Amino acid sequence: MARSPGREIVPPVQKLRMRYAKRGRMRFASHRDCARSFERALRRVGVPMAFSAGFHPHPKISYANAVPTGTSSEAEYLEIGVLQECDPQALQAALNATLPDGMEIMDVVVTRTSDLATRLEAGEWRLELPGIEPDVARAAAQAFLAVDEVEVQRMTKGGLRRFDARGPVVELAECSGEGDPEGCAILRLVVRHGTPSVRPDDVLAALAAVADLAPPIPPRITRLAQGPLDENARTVQDPLLPDRDEPTVGA
Amino acid sequence: MTATIPDPCAPVFDRLEQLLPRVQKPVQYVGGEVNAQVSEWGSADVRWALMYPDAYEVGLPNQGLQILYEVLNEQDGTLAERTYAVWPDLAALMRENGVPQFTLESHRPVAAFDVLGVSFSTELGYTNMLEALDLAGIPLHSVDRTEAHPVVVAGGHAAFNPEPISDFVDIAVAGDGETVVLAISEAVRAWKNGGRPGGRDGLLLSLAALDHVYVPRFYDVEYLPDGRIRRVVPSRPDVPWRVAKSTLTDLDAWPYPRTPLVPIAETVHERASVEIFRGCTRGCRFCQAGMITRPVRERSITGIGEMVQAAVAATGFEEVGLLSLSSADHSEIGEVAKGLADRYEGSNTSLSLPSTRVDAFNVDLANELSRNGRRSGLTFAPEGGSERIRAVINKMVTEEDLVRTVTTAYAAGWRQVKLYFMCGLPTETDEDVLQIARLAREVIRVGREVSGSRDIRCTVSIGGFVPKPHTPFQWAAQLGHEETDARLALLRDEIRADRQFGKAIGVRYHDGKPGIVEGLLSRGDRRVGRVIEQAWRDGARFDGWSEHFSFDRWMTAAERGLEGTGVDVAWFTTRERQHDEVLPWDHIDSGLDKEWLWQDWQDALDEVEVDDCRWTPCFDCGVCDQMGTAIEVGPTGRVLIPLEPISPAPLLATQA
Numbered sequence: 001m002a003r004s005p006g007r008e009i010v011p012p013v014q015k016l017r018m019r020y021a022k023r024g025r026m027r028f029a030s031h032r033d034c035a036r037s038f039e040r041a042l043r044r045v046g047v048p049m050a051f052s053a054g055f056h057p058h059p060k061i062s063y064a065n066a067v068p069t070g071t072s073s074e075a076e077y078l079e080i081g082v083l084q085e086c087d088p089q090a091l092q093a094a095l096n097a098t099l100p101d102g103m104e105i106m107d108v109v110v111t112r113t114s115d116l117a118t119r120l121e122a123g124e125w126r127l128e129l130p131g132i133e134p135d136v137a138r139a140a141a142q143a144f145l146a147v148d149e150v151e152v153q154r155m156t157k158g159g160l161r162r163f164d165a166r167g168p169v170v171e172l173a174e175c176s177g178e179g180d181p182e183g184c185a186i187l188r189l190v191v192r193h194g195t196p197s198v199r200p201d202d203v204l205a206a207l208a209a210v211a212d213l214a215p216p217i218p219p220r221i222t223r224l225a226q227g228p229l230d231e232n233a234r235t236v237q238d239p240l241l242p243d244r245d246e247p248t249v250g251a
Numbered sequence: 252m253t254a255t256i257p258d259p260c261a262p263v264f265d266r267l268e269q270l271l272p273r274v275q276k277p278v279q280y281v282g283g284e285v286n287a288q289v290s291e292w293g294s295a296d297v298r299w300a301l302m303y304p305d306a307y308e309v310g311l312p313n314q315g316l317q318i319l320y321e322v323l324n325e326q327d328g329t330l331a332e333r334t335y336a337v338w339p340d341l342a343a344l345m346r347e348n349g350v351p352q353f354t355l356e357s358h359r360p361v362a363a364f365d366v367l368g369v370s371f372s373t374e375l376g377y378t379n380m381l382e383a384l385d386l387a388g389i390p391l392h393s394v395d396r397t398e399a400h401p402v403v404v405a406g407g408h409a410a411f412n413p414e415p416i417s418d419f420v421d422i423a424v425a426g427d428g429e430t431v432v433l434a435i436s437e438a439v440r441a442w443k444n445g446g447r448p449g450g451r452d453g454l455l456l457s458l459a460a461l462d463h464v465y466v467p468r469f470y471d472v473e474y475l476p477d478g479r480i481r482r483v484v485p486s487r488p489d490v491p492w493r494v495a496k497s498t499l500t501d502l503d504a505w506p507y508p509r510t511p512l513v514p515i516a517e518t519v520h521e522r523a524s525v526e527i528f529r530g531c532t533r534g535c536r537f538c539q540a541g542m543i544t545r546p547v548r549e550r551s552i553t554g555i556g557e558m559v560q561a562a563v564a565a566t567g568f569e570e571v572g573l574l575s576l577s578s579a580d581h582s583e584i585g586e587v588a589k590g591l592a593d594r595y596e597g598s599n600t601s602l603s604l605p606s607t608r609v610d611a612f613n614v615d616l617a618n619e620l621s622r623n624g625r626r627s628g629l630t631f632a633p634e635g636g637s638e639r640i641r642a643v644i645n646k647m648v649t650e651e652d653l654v655r656t657v658t659t660a661y662a663a664g665w666r667q668v669k670l671y672f673m674c675g676l677p678t679e680t681d682e683d684v685l686q687i688a689r690l691a692r693e694v695i696r697v698g699r700e701v702s703g704s705r706d707i708r709c710t711v712s713i714g715g716f717v718p719k720p721h722t723p724f725q726w727a728a729q730l731g732h733e734e735t736d737a738r739l740a741l742l743r744d745e746i747r748a749d750r751q752f753g754k755a756i757g758v759r760y761h762d763g764k765p766g767i768v769e770g771l772l773s774r775g776d777r778r779v780g781r782v783i784e785q786a787w788r789d790g791a792r793f794d795g796w797s798e799h800f801s802f803d804r805w806m807t808a809a810e811r812g813l814e815g816t817g818v819d820v821a822w823f824t825t826r827e828r829q830h831d832e833v834l835p836w837d838h839i840d841s842g843l844d845k846e847w848l849w850q851d852w853q854d855a856l857d858e859v860e861v862d863d864c865r866w867t868p869c870f871d872c873g874v875c876d877q878m879g880t881a882i883e884v885g886p887t888g889r890v891l892i893p894l895e896p897i898s899p900a901p902l903l904a905t906q907a
């Protein structure tokens with residue numbers, strides 16, 4: 001038998017983009033953990049995946065901009081390539097019936113445009129800070145916004161990096177209200193993506209630097225949205241809109 | 252001091268969750284795996300916590316635990332949850348915050364269960380059991396437990412000599428667990444429903460009355476003045492002198508696990524496993540697993556096909572392992588491999604045979620198995636470097652066999668071959684070990700010749716030999732760790748010095764120290780219990796992990812624990828035993844006739860080999876007679892039920 005698996009590589013006939021949530025206990029899963037769980041769900045469902053070439057073929061899946069381990073998300077994005085056209089709604093239902101609790105496909109569209117990744121311009125986050133009074137958090141956020149630059153440092157794959165955590169932040173506001181637990185501040189954060197991307201833990205480090213904010217209990221962080229930034233409204237738009245907007249082709 | 256919890260059965264997840272952001276790989280503690288079984292707490296009156304006493308990444312794939320988990324959960328009124336060893340970072344936070352050892356399904360305290368079943372594949376898990384008991388708030392010693400505490404059961408291969416942990420476990424079960432756990436559940440249920448007659452002793456007595464259940468507390472050990480055991484006697488008239496192992500027959504009737512667990516965290520074996528047979532009669536004299544699981548019982552080709560299909564559908568794993576002690580020995584393995592490769596053609600599902608012997612047939616098999624998926628290296632286990640030592644251990648492989656196999660592999664396009672050996676075997680000399688270098692060189696030489704390439708490699712992996720109970724080598728002297736290290740250094744230098752082939756040969760080995768601790772725990776008796784407890788008190792945990800293992804800690808603990816007994820670590824490890832010595836595990840009946848074992852030991856010293864009873868007449872090892880069992884092998888002549896080739900679920904495809 002020849003060394004090469006000798007498989008012919010069939011290009012995908014369709015690509016599908018999905019938004020999925022990672023919440024509850026699944027927030028402790030790393031990106032790789034989620035990817036494995038998702039790939040196994042695809043196999044359980046029997047999705048006709050396209051595969052990469054090479055000695056170790058991999059299913060065609062690309063993941064965008066994964067949230068850090070320990071953080072929940074309502075807005076993770078991925079794209080798959082398939083060998084037979086699939087119905088987005090049926091695919092969503094079938095996957096949701098088999099994914100582990102805490103992973104849920106929220107949206108599936110057929111890919112009709114390029115560069116989803118560049119449309120993920122900014123992210124919107126919710127930071128729950130148990131043990132911090134809303135007023136304290138509000139004051140800290142104001143102190144943060146009042147300065148032009150706050151240098152923080154973080155271990156990255158390339159070693160310890162220092163960077164500004166203030167510049168990319170478009171919005172930081174205390175937003176707890178009726179019905180939220182007592183003594184738990186909630187911050188809404190909108191931040192422009194960049195390199196390195198400023199993450200909520202960087203903003204918390206910056207709040208500690210400018211206002212001595214020190215949560216006694218680990219904060220709970222959720223990514224609420226990713227997409228094009230509306231500078232005026234300081235909100236994040238649906239990045240799948242252009243795919244949705246295209247007129248439906250054949251059926 | 253642990254804080255008092257209002258309801259001792261209440262889930263602890265809320266409190267655990269606060270700690271998880273502060274530990275490594277928190278996902279291993281949250282459960283939620285696909286195919287995990289979460290039952291209503293109130294729906295069961297007998298509740299098991301099943302523990303694999305190692306880290307989640309090692310414990311989750313364990314087949315024994317997954318089998319019992321399903322077998323128990325299928326019963327009405329019984330539930331089973333899982334728990335694994337927690338790493339020291341979380342253990343420290345749990346102690347600080349009063350969070351007890353918990354299960355992964357409902358995150359309830361382990362102490363809230365009726366039974367804690369611990370499955371030991373290796374003795375190096377003993378300290379992790381003590382850590383879990385302590386974190387659970389369960390007294391370490393059986394005698395200190397009350398009716399309110401779970402019954403602590405030890406199972407797995409290490410339970411064939413439960414004496415070193417006899418202070419800590421309430422009962423031990425030797426052999427196949429499937430039917431025994433059901434019997435234990437019934438006894439616990441009857442005792443609970445009957446108003447707990449006789450208290451904890453009453454329960455233990457009713458368990459002692461079951462087949463295959465050993466209750467160490469009901470036995471006394473008497474010693475001779477020289478430290479050897481005089482005898483082990485029941486302390487009550489109503490318990491048996493010897494407890495026999497359990498043997499499951501008709502594997503097709505036990506297709507477990509039906510729905511293997513799919514972890515979210517990464518584990519050491521990312522695959523579904525299907526056990527294709529149990530037992531092995533190749534008769535390798537060092538192999539405890541082979542000796543204690545006789546006779547061979549095969550699953551039929553159709554049974555295998557159904558289990559593989561169910562496992563792939565239920566898990567989505569890309570790899571299915573066909574498990575057994577020597578998978579290529581299944582009487583229909585060729586048909587199984589071909590049938591499965593045909594069935595999964597084009598689906599990127601690969602099959603693997605984790606343990607294979609050295610013969611050319613295996614290369615064809617490996618080609619077949621990797622047809623639809625990834626191709627990794629090939630592993631063969633000649634175990635001994637010289638022809639002579641292979642006769643001693645009864646590994647019937649000639650150098651010619653090995654070279655022919657490896658030639659076939661390289662010629663078929665494999666570039667990487669791994670060879671597994673042992674060091675420290677009885678009668679071994681430096682020369683026997685140096686033969687490993689010669690073999691590896693020969694492998695590379697012919698490999699370059701047949702492949703026409705210099706780009707081939709051979710990795711030599713060497714483990715230290717530890718004599719085990721219920722094997723012909725149970726009487727043997729273990730090689731001291733200094734001698735082991737010296738021999739391995741000689742071998743390494745020999746390979747390094749080779750300019751022509753040395754660079755193509757990788758050598759992997761561990762130093763001899765952990766083997767001495769394993770040897771102490773394997774062939775120890777009740778006196779070793781104090782050593783284990785001392786080592787744990789001094790911080791021993793995760794002893795199978797080199798970064799956590801400390802030889803010095805164990806030796807210090809042994810000095811203290813064995814003080815006044817007149818025996819020491821060397822006495823348990825490097826001392827050869829004589830024919831008439833009472834061995835600590837003699838009262839656990841593996842079916843093997845002790846006289847047969849002794850004869851096999853003498854044959855080993857005389858370099859006389861014995862055949863496999865599957866293909867030659869029964870040589871009366873004693874097992875079938877003693878246990879009322881028989882070999883169950885094919886060929887059945889049946890074929891795999893043809894299945895439709897895997898195709899996408901129709902609802903997904905929008906067909907034109």
Ligand code: SF4
Pocket residue numbers: 532545546547864865869870871872873874875876882
């Ligand atoms: S009793 Fe005979 S047939 Fe049974 S395992 Fe032993 S040698 Fe084989």
